[in-house]
Amino acid sequence: MAAFFRLRIVRDLGIALIVVFGVGSIAMLLAHVSPFDGFYALFDGAFGTTSEFAETLVSATALLFPALGVALAFRAGLFNIGAEGQLVLGGLAAGVIGVFVPGPPVVSIVATLLAGAIAGGFWGGIAGFLKSRFGANEVIATLMLNVVAALLATYAVDGPLHFATANEGETPLLAKTAWLPTIVPDTRLTISIVIALLLALALRFVFNRTIFGFELRAAGEAPEAARRAGVDLRSIALQAMTYSGAIAGLGGATLVTGVLHRFNTGLSPGYGFVAIAVALVGNLEPIWIAVAAFAFGILQNGALSMQAEANVPRDIVNVIEGLVIIALAGRRYIASRRTT
Amino acid sequence: MSGAVLALRGIRKRFGTVQAVDGVDLDLNAGEIHALVGENGAGKSTLAAIAFGAVIPDEGTVETKAVVGLVHQHFQLVDRLNVWENVLLGREPKRGWRIDRAAARERVRALATEHGLDVDPDAIVETLPIGVQQRVELLRELERGPGVLLLDEPTAALAPTEIASFFRTITALAKAGTAVLIVTHKLQEVIDYSTRVTVMRSGRVVARYDTNATSTDEIARAMVGGELPPLAERAATTPAPRLSVRGLSAGNGGGGLVDGTFEVRAGEIVGVAGVEGNGQSALADALAGVTSYTGTIELDGVPLTATVTPAARLAAGVRVIPQDRRNEALVLGWSIAENVALGRHQTAPIRRGAILDRTAEAAATKEVIERFDVRPPDPQAVVDALSGGNQQKIVVGRALGAHPKLLVAYQPTRGIDVGAATLVQSRLIEARNAGVAVLLISFELDEIFALADRVLVMSGGRFVGAFDRANVDRGRVGALMAGGH
Numbered sequence: 001m002a003a004f005f006r007l008r009i010v011r012d013l014g015i016a017l018i019v020v021f022g023v024g025s026i027a028m029l030l031a032h033v034s035p036f037d038g039f040y041a042l043f044d045g046a047f048g049t050t051s052e053f054a055e056t057l058v059s060a061t062a063l064l065f066p067a068l069g070v071a072l073a074f075r076a077g078l079f080n081i082g083a084e085g086q087l088v089l090g091g092l093a094a095g096v097i098g099v100f101v102p103g104p105p106v107v108s109i110v111a112t113l114l115a116g117a118i119a120g121g122f123w124g125g126i127a128g129f130l131k132s133r134f135g136a137n138e139v140i141a142t143l144m145l146n147v148v149a150a151l152l153a154t155y156a157v158d159g160p161l162h163f164a165t166a167n168e169g170e171t172p173l174l175a176k177t178a179w180l181p182t183i184v185p186d187t188r189l190t191i192s193i194v195i196a197l198l199l200a201l202a203l204r205f206v207f208n209r210t211i212f213g214f215e216l217r218a219a220g221e222a223p224e225a226a227r228r229a230g231v232d233l234r235s236i237a238l239q240a241m242t243y244s245g246a247i248a249g250l251g252g253a254t255l256v257t258g259v260l261h262r263f264n265t266g267l268s269p270g271y272g273f274v275a276i277a278v279a280l281v282g283n284l285e286p287i288w289i290a291v292a293a294f295a296f297g298i299l300q301n302g303a304l305s306m307q308a309e310a311n312v313p314r315d316i317v318n319v320i321e322g323l324v325i326i327a328l329a330g331r332r333y334i335a336s337r338r339t340t
Numbered sequence: 341m342s343g344a345v346l347a348l349r350g351i352r353k354r355f356g357t358v359q360a361v362d363g364v365d366l367d368l369n370a371g372e373i374h375a376l377v378g379e380n381g382a383g384k385s386t387l388a389a390i391a392f393g394a395v396i397p398d399e400g401t402v403e404t405k406a407v408v409g410l411v412h413q414h415f416q417l418v419d420r421l422n423v424w425e426n427v428l429l430g431r432e433p434k435r436g437w438r439i440d441r442a443a444a445r446e447r448v449r450a451l452a453t454e455h456g457l458d459v460d461p462d463a464i465v466e467t468l469p470i471g472v473q474q475r476v477e478l479l480r481e482l483e484r485g486p487g488v489l490l491l492d493e494p495t496a497a498l499a500p501t502e503i504a505s506f507f508r509t510i511t512a513l514a515k516a517g518t519a520v521l522i523v524t525h526k527l528q529e530v531i532d533y534s535t536r537v538t539v540m541r542s543g544r545v546v547a548r549y550d551t552n553a554t555s556t557d558e559i560a561r562a563m564v565g566g567e568l569p570p571l572a573e574r575a576a577t578t579p580a581p582r583l584s585v586r587g588l589s590a591g592n593g594g595g596g597l598v599d600g601t602f603e604v605r606a607g608e609i610v611g612v613a614g615v616e617g618n619g620q621s622a623l624a625d626a627l628a629g630v631t632s633y634t635g636t637i638e639l640d641g642v643p644l645t646a647t648v649t650p651a652a653r654l655a656a657g658v659r660v661i662p663q664d665r666r667n668e669a670l671v672l673g674w675s676i677a678e679n680v681a682l683g684r685h686q687t688a689p690i691r692r693g694a695i696l697d698r699t700a701e702a703a704a705t706k707e708v709i710e711r712f713d714v715r716p717p718d719p720q721a722v723v724d725a726l727s728g729g730n731q732q733k734i735v736v737g738r739a740l741g742a743h744p745k746l747l748v749a750y751q752p753t754r755g756i757d758v759g760a761a762t763l764v765q766s767r768l769i770e771a772r773n774a775g776v777a778v779l780l781i782s783f784e785l786d787e788i789f790a791l792a793d794r795v796l797v798m799s800g801g802r803f804v805g806a807f808d809r810a811n812v813d814r815g816r817v818g819a820l821m822a823g824g825h
Contacts, residue, residue, distance in 0.1 A: 214678070214685055214696050222671040228630060228662060229683035230651035 016281055016295070016324045023323050027316045038312045045305025046298040052305070054187035058259060060297030062268075064196040065251025066275035067293055068203055069124075069244040071284045073138075075207060076240035077220035082127060082142025083248040084272025085149030086120035088265075090249025092153045093119035094256040095263025096161055098174035108178040113195075113253045120249015121242045123149060128241025132234035138241065146272075154265050169265040180258035192254035199247065200286040207286070216240055248272060274300075277325040296321070345370050345519040346391060346408065346488045351400035353386055360386040361397070362543035368488055368519040373510060375530040375551070376523045378540035378563055379757040380727035381715075384523045385413065387540070388490045391521065406487020406519075411477045413492040413523075413755065414666075419466035423459055424448040427480045451479055455509045469595065469617035471502045478509070488519045495529060496755035498783070501615055501822055507533045525757050527556040528786070539563055564759050571790065572766035575773040577607030579793075582777035583639055583746050590633035591622030591801075598801040600635070604746065609768065609778040611792030613785060615821050619801035620781045621663065624750045627779070628660040629653035639745060654683060657745035661735055661752050665728075669735045672724035676714065677705040679723050680738045687742075708737035712763060729760030736764050740771050747771060750781045765791055785817065799823050 025035035046056045066083035073080035097115035101108040127145060130136035157171055166172040180190035207213040218226035219236040227233055251271070256263050278296050282289030303317035344367035353361040361383045368374055368391075378384050389395040391402060392410040417426050424444045425432075433443040448461040457475040465473060474494065481489060491510075495503045511533065514520050524530060530537055531551060539547040539562040547562040560568055583604040590597045597619035604610045614620055625631040629650045637644045639656055646652070653660075662668035670679050681701045684690050689700035705719045712733035714726075723731060736752060749768060753761035768791060772778050782788050788795055795812050797805035797820040805820040807813065 209696055209698070210694050211685055211691055211696050212694065214681070218671055218682060221673055222667070224667050225669055225671055225682065228628060228650050228660070228668055230649070230654045230686050232649070232651065 012281060012283060013291075013295075015327050019324050019327050020299070020320055024316065024320050027319060028310075028312055031312055031316070033310055033312050038306055038310045041306040041308075041310035041312070042302035043298070044302075044309070046302035048305075050184065051187050052301070054184050054189040056297045056301040057193055057294075058188050058297075059300045060293045061193045061196050062251065062255055062259075062271050063275055063278050063296050063300075064200065064290055064293035065254065066248040066272045067278035067282065067289050068196075068199055068286060069120075069247035069251070070275050071279040071282070071286065071289055072203065072216075072247065073124075073240050073244035074279060074284050075213075075220050076216045076236055077223065078128075078131070078237060078240055078244075079139045080124065080127070080142050080241065080244045080248075081139055081276070082124065082145050082149075082245070082272070083275050084268060084270065085142070085146035086123045086245040086248035087252035087255075087268055087272045088153050089123050089149050090116035090120035090252030091256045091263050091267045092156060092161075092171075092252075093249070094253035095157075095171040095174070098178040098257060099163070099172055102175040102177055105177045105181075108175060109180060109257065112174070112178045112257050113250060116253020116256070117246040117250040120252060121246030123249065124245015125238065125242035127245075128238040131241065132237040138237075150265070153263075157263065157265060166262075171263040173262050174257065178257055179261055180254065188259050190254070190258035192258040195254065196251075197290060199250075200290045204286040212239070248275075274321065277321060281324065343370070344368055344403075345405050346521075347401075347403045348387070348391060349401045349403075351387065351390055351397045351402070353383075353390060353395065353397045355386075359543050361390065364400075364540070364543070364545050366391070366538060366545075368521055370487070370517045370519050371514050372535045373514050373520045373522060373533060375534035375537045376521055376540065377525070377527065377530060377537060377559060379759050380729035382540040382563075382757075383543040384540055385492055388492050388521065388523050391488075392490055404488060407484055408488040408490065409481030409484055409486030410490040411474075411481055411492060411494055413496065415470075415473050415477055417465045417473060417476060417480075420464065422462050422464050423468075423476050423479075424461040426465055426476055427451070427461075427483055429480070431483070448479065448483075451483055455479070455482060455512070456505060457509060471498050471616050474498060474506075478506075482513075486518065488521070489513065490521045490523075492523045493525065493755055494522065495524065495526060498616070503529070525755070525761070527559050527758065530559060531556055541565055560758055563757070568758065568762060569766070571762060572769040572773075574769055577773060577775065579605035579607045581641070582606040583637070583779070584641075585627075585638075586636045588623070588626060588633055588635035588637065590626040590631055591619070595619060595621055596801050597622035597626065597633075600803055602796055602803060602806075604777040604779050606745070606777045607772060607775045608793040609772045609780050609791050611788035611795045612779065612781045612798055613788050613795055613817050613821055614781075614783070614798035616783050618798045618821075620750070620798060622801070623798075624660060624663070624748055624781060627653070627658060627746075627748050628662070629658075651686060654686065654742075658748070659683075659739040659742055659744035659746070660748040661739055661750055663750040663754070665731055665735050670723050670731060672722075674723060675720045676709065676723060676726075676734055677701050677719040679734055680705045680708050680741070682738070684738060684742050704738070704741055707741055708734060711741075712737040712767065729756035732756050732764060733760060736767060740767060740776075744776060746777045746779065748779045748781070751783065752780070753782075753784070753787060785814065789814070797821055 028035045028038040045052055047053050066087050070080050070083050094112045094116035098112040101111045123145060127138050127141040130141050131138045158168055163172045180192055182190050215231045216236055219231055219233050223233055255267055274296060278292045279289055282292035299317050303314040306312045307314040346368040348364060348366040351361050351364045364387060376384050386395060390397050392408055427448050428444050433440045445461045452459050457479060459472055459475050465476060495506060498506060510520055534551045537549045537551055537559060538545055539559060586601045588597060588600040595617050612620060626633040629648050629652060644656055671682060681690050685696060690697055709717045714730050714733050739747060752764050768778055780791055793809050795807045796803050797817055799821055
């Protein structure tokens with residue numbers, strides 16, 4: 001039991017909980033709201049009814065995909081800030097392809113999701129290529145590519161890819177065959193959550209059991225030792241960024257095929273950025289990232305009802321999320337200073 | 341407190357389950373050079389850190405009457421800053437609100453001259469060889485005018501000539517009244533330069549001698565608590581051609597290798613003697629495939645020029661024990677098992693298609709732990725927590741476990757205790773007996789003479805001499821290393 005509390009992930013989650021409830025309470029008191037009412041509203045909004053709980057899982061799924069992508073790059077020592085852009089372009093590709101593939105459901109769903117993964121992978125791969133070919137800093141490259149992706153998507157849906165049947169900033173509704181089947185009737189919870197969880201398991205397998213995962217982790221933790229042990233650092237950087245982007249792009253595609261059923265330029269309220277926090281809170285371990293994504297899903301979803309029922313501005317949730325990130329990043333920073 | 345400048349009384353310190361220091365008394369007197377010896381993990385470095393004040397003991401007292409300086413085993417320098425910036429960090433001379441660069445440079449230059457430490461104040465630290473970085477560390481401590489100087493394995497990285505000049509500096513400091521404590525593994529240096537010796541084992545002081553009344557044998561026995569195992573026997577081998585290097589040039593500037601031509605046959609150890617920074621790194625890197633070069637390298641008559649990558653060299657049967665085990669050989673945050681797999685993960689049995697075979701990894705790890713007596717013998721132990729000697733056993737063990745054709749061993753016993761060093765050296769001899777071609781690059785002449793069948797001497801990036809074991813002449817080798825003829 002003592003060993004359990006010594007696990008870094010457990011302590012990180014403990015810190016996260018203290019920040020959420022401690023700072024959250026203070027913030028609510030400042031807003032003249034009883035923390036009990038505020039948190040009750042938050043959890044009621046996240047768990048109160050079947051459809052509310054389903055929405056919480058929808059948010060968690062939307063975060064889990066890009067968080068897994070970010071974690072993969074992180075494990076290779078690369079900071080992929082560009083999950084947001086990769087996710088948006090993945091959604092765009094899925095939205096466009098989804099209109100054109102009225103095949104049997106399996107074919108059109110697979111084709112649509114694949115289109116999203118390829119688009120996201122391409123976008124992440126650009127940063128990977130610049131890194132491995134020219135040594136360009138991936139943080140700056142992905143950050144700028146986010147802006148390019150957002151503008152590109154806006155331009156595309158209102159310009160060359162504009163459909164006569166669609167509103168501004170959107171593609172038309174997808175063919176029904178490309179819609180992801182729901183797993184809880186009358187909710188937006190689809191099989192995308194199953195795909196995401198399987199992906200987490202797959203990623204854990206890749207990290208722990210495959211040669212590629214081994215080389216990826218070596219490159220991330222000790223690049224010079226890895227290089228001398230035969231690891232091709234350039235190839236790892238290119239692959240890691242490509243797969244990282246592909247996972248984020250797949251996430252964007254599931255938002256299109258499962259939630260909105262069309263691409264909209266407002267597809268993501270910043271999932272790709274919150275995903276960085278989710279990946280870090282989950283200690284870059286796929287299974288724990290799934291747990292962290294669920295926790296963040298509660299926050300994101302409960303915030304709405306907290307605002308509606310308890311008059312707590314939903315921005316407080318953004319403040320809390322930001323503080324969780326700072327607390328954990330600070331802890332990590334202090335720990336790294338101690339060991340060196 | 342008697343006449344001691346630094347007095348430790350009843351010091352105890354525990355880290356987790358390890359009692360690192362277990363009730364130690366130690367006095368340092370002005371003007372003495374006190375050697376502190378013991379195997380890796382005996383508690384020497386911890387004791388030095390306690391004396392310095394960097395580690396708080398659980399029990400016991402530390403009394404000092406003077407400024408205490410500590411030169412760390414792992415350098416604590418800012419790589420991207422230059423020499424004077426490192427030496428004066430936090431104590432820079434100011435002119436108004438700006439750093440007085442001219443005065444700073446002059447102060448460091450004067451300090452270096454005063455202590456006979458040759459270093460360019462404007463050189464960027466990361467471009468300097470390890471031996472010179474050491475001088476920068478020493479200068480930084482000397483700048484504070486310490487009455488007590490603690491040196492944690494100060495000569496581990498130094499060449500013989502550098503060691504001699506280093507001890508000239510230290511002896512002069514002691515004569516001027518500084519109390520010096522040297523933590524070291526090198527018993528010959530203890531005998532040659534110290535005045536008193538304290539031997540530690542498992543956190544306790546087990547012996548204390550006046551240096552002129554003891555011998556290296558007596559100290560070694562006290563350290564290991566018995567007799568040292570003898571070095572492995574050299575078996576008769578029938579050397580066959582293996583590695584052939586012709587006209588090899590690599591690297592550039594001071595540390596480059598120029599036009600090297602030599603052979604290493606299967607079943608022999610060829611020792612490369614030389615002062616650090618005379619082309620050895622470039623030689624090892626060219627063989628490892630981590631740097632580009634001109635000239636030819638042939639293994640069993642096959643040129644290794646098609647693809648120059650570490651992966652291609654590993655596949656061809658070349659294994660290199662790198663100079664810097666912490667950065668170039670190990671992933672410190674990983675377990676012993678994963679580190680054993682590293683570099684052997686691209687071939688069977690550890691590679692099975694796209695899968696890393698954990699069973700094969702466990703088998704390879706067991707072999708390394710058993711053959712090299714790695715402590716703790718726990719495959720899941722994190723490597724960063726192991727002593728330097730045990731880390732090095734893993735590096736050497738995984739290389740030999742891959743059954744290489746050619747083993748390049750760069751300072752394979754650097755900074756490790758006499759027990760671990762003897763074990764590593766024995767395993768190198770056994771590999772030679774089994775038909776491995778071994779290229780031993782070392783700055784320790786004793787090590788070269790103990791192991792090598794043939795000795796090559798490097799100076800200024802060139803091979804300037806070659807000797808057979810039978811007719812090697814220590815004086816000649818030393819003269820050639822120093823750039824003579």
